[in-house]
Amino acid sequence: MSKILVIGSVALDSITTPSGCTKEILGGSATYFSIGASFFTAVNLVATVGTDFPAEHKSLIKSFGVDISGLETKQGKTFRWAGSYVDDLNCAKTIDTQLNVFAEFKPNIPESYRDSDFIFLANIDPDLQLYILKNLKGDKVVGCDSMNYWIQTKGEALKKLMKNVSFVFLNDSEARLFSGESNIIKAGKFLLSLGPKFAIIKRGEYGAILFTEDRVLLLTPAFLLEDVSDPTGAGDTFAGGFMGYLAKTGKIDTDSVRKALLYGSVMASFTVEDSSVNRFKKLKKEDIETRYRKFRELTMA
Amino acid sequence: MSKILVIGSVALDSITTPSGCTKEILGGSATYFSIGASFFTAVNLVATVGTDFPAEHKSLIKSFGVDISGLETKQGKTFRWAGSYVDDLNCAKTIDTQLNVFAEFKPNIPESYRDSDFIFLANIDPDLQLYILKNLKGDKVVGCDSMNYWIQTKGEALKKLMKNVSFVFLNDSEARLFSGESNIIKAGKFLLSLGPKFAIIKRGEYGAILFTEDRVLLLTPAFLLEDVSDPTGAGDTFAGGFMGYLAKTGKIDTDSVRKALLYGSVMASFTVEDSSVNRFKKLKKEDIETRYRKFRELTMA
Numbered sequence: 001m002s003k004i005l006v007i008g009s010v011a012l013d014s015i016t017t018p019s020g021c022t023k024e025i026l027g028g029s030a031t032y033f034s035i036g037a038s039f040f041t042a043v044n045l046v047a048t049v050g051t052d053f054p055a056e057h058k059s060l061i062k063s064f065g066v067d068i069s070g071l072e073t074k075q076g077k078t079f080r081w082a083g084s085y086v087d088d089l090n091c092a093k094t095i096d097t098q099l100n101v102f103a104e105f106k107p108n109i110p111e112s113y114r115d116s117d118f119i120f121l122a123n124i125d126p127d128l129q130l131y132i133l134k135n136l137k138g139d140k141v142v143g144c145d146s147m148n149y150w151i152q153t154k155g156e157a158l159k160k161l162m163k164n165v166s167f168v169f170l171n172d173s174e175a176r177l178f179s180g181e182s183n184i185i186k187a188g189k190f191l192l193s194l195g196p197k198f199a200i201i202k203r204g205e206y207g208a209i210l211f212t213e214d215r216v217l218l219l220t221p222a223f224l225l226e227d228v229s230d231p232t233g234a235g236d237t238f239a240g241g242f243m244g245y246l247a248k249t250g251k252i253d254t255d256s257v258r259k260a261l262l263y264g265s266v267m268a269s270f271t272v273e274d275s276s277v278n279r280f281k282k283l284k285k286e287d288i289e290t291r292y293r294k295f296r297e298l299t300m301a
Numbered sequence: 302m303s304k305i306l307v308i309g310s311v312a313l314d315s316i317t318t319p320s321g322c323t324k325e326i327l328g329g330s331a332t333y334f335s336i337g338a339s340f341f342t343a344v345n346l347v348a349t350v351g352t353d354f355p356a357e358h359k360s361l362i363k364s365f366g367v368d369i370s371g372l373e374t375k376q377g378k379t380f381r382w383a384g385s386y387v388d389d390l391n392c393a394k395t396i397d398t399q400l401n402v403f404a405e406f407k408p409n410i411p412e413s414y415r416d417s418d419f420i421f422l423a424n425i426d427p428d429l430q431l432y433i434l435k436n437l438k439g440d441k442v443v444g445c446d447s448m449n450y451w452i453q454t455k456g457e458a459l460k461k462l463m464k465n466v467s468f469v470f471l472n473d474s475e476a477r478l479f480s481g482e483s484n485i486i487k488a489g490k491f492l493l494s495l496g497p498k499f500a501i502i503k504r505g506e507y508g509a510i511l512f513t514e515d516r517v518l519l520l521t522p523a524f525l526l527e528d529v530s531d532p533t534g535a536g537d538t539f540a541g542g543f544m545g546y547l548a549k550t551g552k553i554d555t556d557s558v559r560k561a562l563l564y565g566s567v568m569a570s571f572t573v574e575d576s577s578v579n580r581f582k583k584l585k586k587e588d589i590e591t592r593y594r595k596f597r598e599l600t601m602a
């Protein structure tokens with residue numbers, strides 16, 4: 001069993017969905033990733049929050065066994081994001097972004113985190129992602145995420161980053177934008193051509209595609225739900241479940257990666273059942289196994 | 302092995318895709334369905350064309366072993382459809398529809414077709430679909446398709462039809478419109494509540510969902526292709542492969558229906574590789590088996 005280090009955001013989200021609004025609830029890529037991964041292995045979190053960040057949120061993250069000694073509290077306000085899914089549950093519309101202390105984020109990796117063999121560089125400035133990699137010693141299995149903003153403004157840094165990661169996770173619109181290809185297979189091949197051993201294109205309720213060695217390895221639908229409460233964080237818990245499962249097994253072979261894709265989908269499906277990370281508060285490991293088996297049943301012919 | 306009877310349209314299509322235009326090529330729901338199904342079992346076709354319908358198109362349909370003695374030629378012009386996929390390969394925009402002789406279509410089922418145990422009512426007026434069912438004797442396995450126009454204008458007839466079919470095939474926007482539900486699981490349950498034993502919701506490049514007995518039975522992604530030439534007819538060859546495989550096995554159990562879903566996806570994937578039914582001219586049964594195995598490999602965890 002390997003430990004995972006995740007570097008990303010811890011945020012306060014205000015979200016509008018067809019069923020209502022939430023205000024300043026716990027969010028952020030590192031939050032969702034670490035809680036998703038925590039069901040599989042030990043997780044070390046690096047992020048920054050402001051002095052206004054509620055103590056109970058820290059306790060909550062910690063309650064999943066996540067090591068938050070790398071969660072710095074800086075003078076100022078916590079990163080805030082406001083989004084809406086009113087038009088389309090598959091696609092968040094950003095209403096407001098207030099970076100606050102996150103604008104000055106300079107990740108410090110605590111000494112105690114150095115034994116993490118798996119690294120997840122959540123969606124932050126690619127220059128920061130590269131900086132982190134430069135400062136990590138030894139052989140690491142690295143995954144990363146990104147977003148349209150970085151693709152448009154820091155494409156070259158992102159390409160450089162691709163040379164140094166094993167796994168890249170992007171959603172389909174990001175993969176299309178980055179590659180300039182509208183066909184999703186071509187987009188996946190483009191990502192592989194930049195260096196990663198595996199490219200995972202996430203398609204929301206339509207599932208995910210895993211690319212490797214210049215071919216499609218696996219297509220999976222999403223675990224569909226009758227009631228979707230809030231899709232925020234689904235992509236990050238997907239990556240958390242995926243990388244978490246791999247770190248737990250410690251193997252990066254075809255069979256493990258295939259299972260990781262299903263575990264990622266399963267964790268994402270729990271996320272969307274409630275706001276913030278609330279669904280995970282009462283989640284048991286056996287619930288994950290039950291849904292994993294159900295998912296295999298639903299998708300196997 | 303059971304025979305399939307299909308009642309639908311045989312048309313001349315003019316289609317614009319990102320890669321170019323085609324003019325008055327062979328199309329129509331019954332054409333695509335029957336050719337898709339012909340690789341699995343004997344197919345009897347009922348449709349109508351005008352006196353302008355090219356003899357070589359008749360020969361082509363016949364060359365797949367499809368019985369076209371139910372293809373009537375009426376004084377007048379053949380049904381013409383013009384569509385475009387320039388904005389979105391997943392969604393046809395209708396540019397022009399000229400019903401011509403199809404406007405007066407009154408299906409006559411030849412005596413020699415009466416031993417067909419499987420029936421596919423392709424997308425035509427629901428009142429005609431009901432009329433056909435009323436005139437068929439004996440126990441039949443019936444599948445049907447429809448479209449937004451009939452849902453909006455003949456919703457009650459369509460609901461009545463649902464009571465009399467085992468399989469309904471709709472795409473996701475049609476299922477959402479018919480059910481008034483935006484959630485696809487709820488839409489599928491609505492379809493089942495109307496009577497069919499199985500509801501299949503087609504999602505283009507995102508695959509298909511099979512619903513049965515008030516629960517999701519199977520989710521499948523589409524067999525993705527790097528180069529999509531023309532998506533026209535994918536849905537009808539999907540249904541052709543699906544119903545064709547079932548008619549061939551003669552069984553309607555869970556295992557057969559699951560396999561049928563994959564065979565439907567495989568046949569649809571061939572359709573989009575070329576314009577009209579051109580891809581099928583050189584298709585061999587072993588090509589289908591090869592792609593079926595590949596598809597299972599790609600989708601199984």
